[in-house]
Amino acid sequence: MDKEHGKADKGDLQQKKVTSPAYLKTILQERNLSPRRSMGQNFLVDDNILEKIISAATLHENDLVIDIGAGPGALSLAMAGKVAGVIAVEWDEGLSALLQEQALMRGLNRLHVVKGDVRRLDLDRICREKWGEILCGGAAAGELKVVANLPYYLITPLLFKLLQGRLPIKLLVVMVQLEVARRILAVPGGKEYGVLSVLCRYYTEPRLLFKVSRHVFFPSPEVDSAVVLLDVLGEPPVKVKDKGLFWKIVRAAFQKRRKTILNALHGLGDLSKGDWEKILQKCGISPMQRGETLSLDEFANLSEMFYNS
Structure with a gap:
């Protein structure tokens, strides 16, 4: 030493x-x-x-x-x-x-x-x-x-x-x-x-x-x-206008895994259940799917559709 x-x-x-x-x-x-x-x-x-x-x-x-x-x-x-x-x-x-x-x-x-x-x-x-x-x-x-x-x-x-x-x-x-x-x-x-x-x-x-x-x-x-x-990555592989909204949707989708994506998202924002059903259908997502089946692209599309609604 x-x-x-x-x-x-x-x-x-x-x-x-x-x-x-x-x-x-x-x-x-x-x-x-x-x-x-x-x-x-x-x-x-x-x-x-x-x-x-x-x-x-x-x-x-x-x-x-x-x-x-x-x-x-x-x-x-x-x-x-x-x-x-x-x-x-x-x-x-x-x-x-x-x-x-x-x-x-x-x-x-x-x-x-x-x-x-x-x-x-x-x-x-x-x-x-x-x-x-x-x-x-x-x-x-x-x-x-x-x-x-x-x-x-x-x-x-x-x-x-x-x-x-x-x-x-x-x-x-x-x-x-x-x-x-x-x-x-x-x-x-x-x-x-x-x-x-x-x-x-x-x-x-x-x-x-x-x-x-x-x-x-x-x-x-x-x-x-x-x-x-x-x-x-230099840039995320998907583009979203509101990252905070995107992560709210992701978290809601996985919060109660047994719920359908429609029921998981209902209550997020001011939209009715019927409004969410229309958004999901426009994104090509079945309201009966569960959150764990959605890809990154689908979450991004969902976020953008909600943002523009």
């Missing part, structure tokens, strides 16, 4: 990897920290999976990366030496302090730890404060990416926040529960198809990269995970 600067030498760091179950357990115990399963605190302890995730993100030295639910920092610490900057968001006070110590020990001054609930943080402000000049650096600047093992209970609201926000995010490589990955990739007509599926198809081109066994985490969760790549 370099005592003057608090930085470990290369030999020490080989023994102090947060992906080592033994080392991770030691540093957690030293700080009286215990992973909270209820909050999705299952930490990656497999270097092979870690490298596959980072490789999938195709990181370049001038890229900027956001890691959400960073925990003890497996992803953040591994990425910080490869890019222009990493912002690691962690709500848990003990884990955020631990990650800060790990970054200092490794001399990773491009890693910025932000403690807080990502749902309430102004990520746009935080990124511009940390990276203002780089983020607005023009053609020579890198891309802004999200690479994270996302907390399972935050997936839908978090992806809405990231994809509808002001940050110029180009790519997301995220590890989620396998069931959530299936919902992201689902197509109309399947039981997994829902608001999350429509959201990801509207803003991105989603791809399943690989599945991840539950046994590569500490502690082991009850289900397997998967890594999904979301390549953010």
